[in-house]
Amino acid sequence: MTDAVVTGPVYLDALGPRGPYRTRVPSAVTDVSGTEVARLSLVPPVFVGRALAALRKAEAVPAADIDALLEAAGEEFATGTVGGLGVREYEHLVSRTSGTPLTVVRAATRGTARFVSRARSSAEQGRPRGAVSDRRDPSLAAGHAVWARRGHVFTVNASGNHPGVHRLWLEALALGYRVAVRPSRREPFTPHRLVGALHRAGVREDQLVLLPTDHRTADVLVRGADRAVVYGGDEVVARYARDPRVLPQGPGRTKILITADTDWREHLDTIVGSVAEEGGTACVNATAVFVEGDPAPLAEAVAARLSRLPGLPPQDARAVLPVCPLDRARALGSYLRSVAVGTRAWLGGEGVVDDLGDGSAVLRPAVHQVGSSSAAQLRTELPFPCVWVAPWSRTDGIAPLRDTLVLSALTRDGALLDALLAEPTIANVYVGDHPTYWMAPGVPHDSYLSDFLMRSKALVGAL
Template sequence: MLDIPALGPTGPYRTRNRTTVTDASGVPALELASVPGLVVSHWIDQLRASAPLPVAQAADVLAKAADVFADQEVLGDDLDAHERRVAELTGTPLAVVRECDRLITATLRDVARTASAARPAGCAQAGTAVSTSLPAGAAWRRTGDVFAVHAAGNSPGVHAMWPEALALGYRVVVRPSNRNPLTPLRLVTALREAGVPAAQLVVAPCDHATADLIIERSDRAVVYGGQDVVDKYRDRADIRPQGPGRSKLVVAADADRGTGLELARTGALYHAGTACTATTGVLVEHDPAGFAAELAATLAEVTPVGPMSDTALLPCMPEADARRLATALLDRAGEAVVHLAPRAERLGDAGSMAALTPAVVELASPKDPLLAYEMPFPCVWVAPFERGTTDVLDGSLVLSLHTEDLGLIAAASELTSVSNVYRSRPTSWIHPDVPHDGFLGEFLMRATGLALADENETRSDK
């Protein structure tokens, strides 16, 4: 049993109250500290009183943290041992864990550029010193001091996002998921060893009531969760809910069908089907039933293996949990046509661990609410599509259109509830210059108008 402490402003913090976390086979694997509300509240006061990391130094510090994260032992584990431990704990394929860790280190090394990506052209960059020589214009300023992260446990990759806040001068409190406290613990330890003061960055595992307290005591917060989280915080300007992605692929009649099938397969299996950018819905313009059958056939070829295998593509979990999810999917499908039913495939050499195989379900209408229903494994809902009905595509984190029709792409790009629009790419495609659900800086920063120079120097003749 690992003993996982919190990380407070003065170092590791162990508590009497602990949460036992089981691994992917259901066996207790670690005990996680549970920080009480009064302690967390005091920590946030200390964060707020701490001077921010100077923006001019942040890039070098975070780049050094990438080297510590990737190349040094942290808490007794080198990166390979850490990644194996995370895969065994969460049931996430080892290859996915490694990919996410590469994303974390790449983001740390590129933070100087990514942190400026959201800055309007008319703003001086963050950290610009106030001076009476500044002409009339604007500066890029924080909207607060303390940023809270209620992390998800579906993918280690969620921890590639929030270090940008440090580079912008925020102090950060991370409330890790019980499913995977190891990745944020390694990352925060690496950041501290690289030079981020402990009083600017803490890890606070806690119960739900204390998690709510963290949100209320912080100036800005990003919160991961289901539709209930989105509904709870949708009207809060200081909170950015990260809910279901409901990412969709459109396969138009004018595009190559074989390529469309490969796009659907790749998107469905991305990060074992657990990522918000994994493909949930596929809308097909010609013969959706045939497409669903073909997709089912190719996904049925995926071999269920344990997370440590190099060929692992599916999530693993205790067999009882896998059976529960498979049953829930079939119950939800109701009268829909199930082309590929999920099953809990017990892994003989792994005790009670099971891999959960993919599902493909055909819907009669693109307006069926099941098209947006996400499951934590590769599950694809296939529905018919007609041009001129792009409204059914709204509400998608990522929308990929496999088509030659630029007019259709233009219409989809105007949908207000679609964050990312791609052409003939998997919904899971990422690029450092393409924001994920907008730039984080849009949420953390704002333009502050300044006119500090002598009025005679800034006046314009009209």
């Protein structure tokens, strides 16, 4: 399969319950250099309201059909021509607009296809052992539990930092929800392709819709759902924290802990990969490393490895670092300098902006050493490989490790591992030589999505 470069803007229509919808004045989607590459149709609040009403009236995708539909959709997503774009054209556009290295996008295509085909079985992993998924199960006559939806309509206010964010909502569709997806205006190509592939595989247009909107209308989409997932920063998490119908997906603040009984030199590849793989843009990339003992040797070694990464345009097959518009890169660089005051810069102290000369810039890695495990900088998460290295001691305890999506623990201390697993604000614990970005179908990301979408109901004497 050869690379394909798209010339001229691509039209990305909204995909409503009655088919594609194109506005008269679509919104421009630009690449990292500022060049228009697509025109996205943004729908108004009234369109959103009608679409949600249509989803509410539609029945769920039949359970008997879902596996075959998902298998076909996964293959279509990975190899087909969807929305007029072949897979290589799609990947090239995603790389140019999001600034994600092309190799990362290509790996995400394969990974997403795998998650699509396994979405139902992955969702089923979250079903309680005491519950069945069908009222016709013979065990119900003696009294049992049925796994039931908490609602009918699920909406997604998606981010555009990585194509993989769109794997999560597939489970909602597999569990019988009707789904509405609001794509990021930064990278709308992945959800457009995924929704289109599912439609082509047999999911009806009134069961799954794609609704690009402005930010004001996005709230209409969220408020009109029975259940919703919303991606964003701390302000988004705070806005929806008190709404039980909304699952906020905020910063990951992923961490690595290395205790004195472990030689970090044996795990340097894993530590560096946890910081920089996926372009360092994912919520599962490590942003802080805690070292029991002197953190300086590790910080120096990580900085030496990261300093060798090349700065290239994102669509270059050799690119490994993220790219963004030059003005945004400069703003991020300035912010990093202000946050890092008082730390020791092992890498990035002279700046992280690598101007490519076309209106875009590579965001180069940064490694800073902080003075304590409670340093304020440890909560700072940036959209490129940026890691804070801190000392940690047993007297510091678990407190510095809280509020973490993934914690990789390089330790042999069983009691410490028990404490990490018992800490409610640590979502996942990876023990030993496992990178923080490891993911697999059926393994929870931030708990099982079904914990949020489903409940168990007692049912006795079913027919």
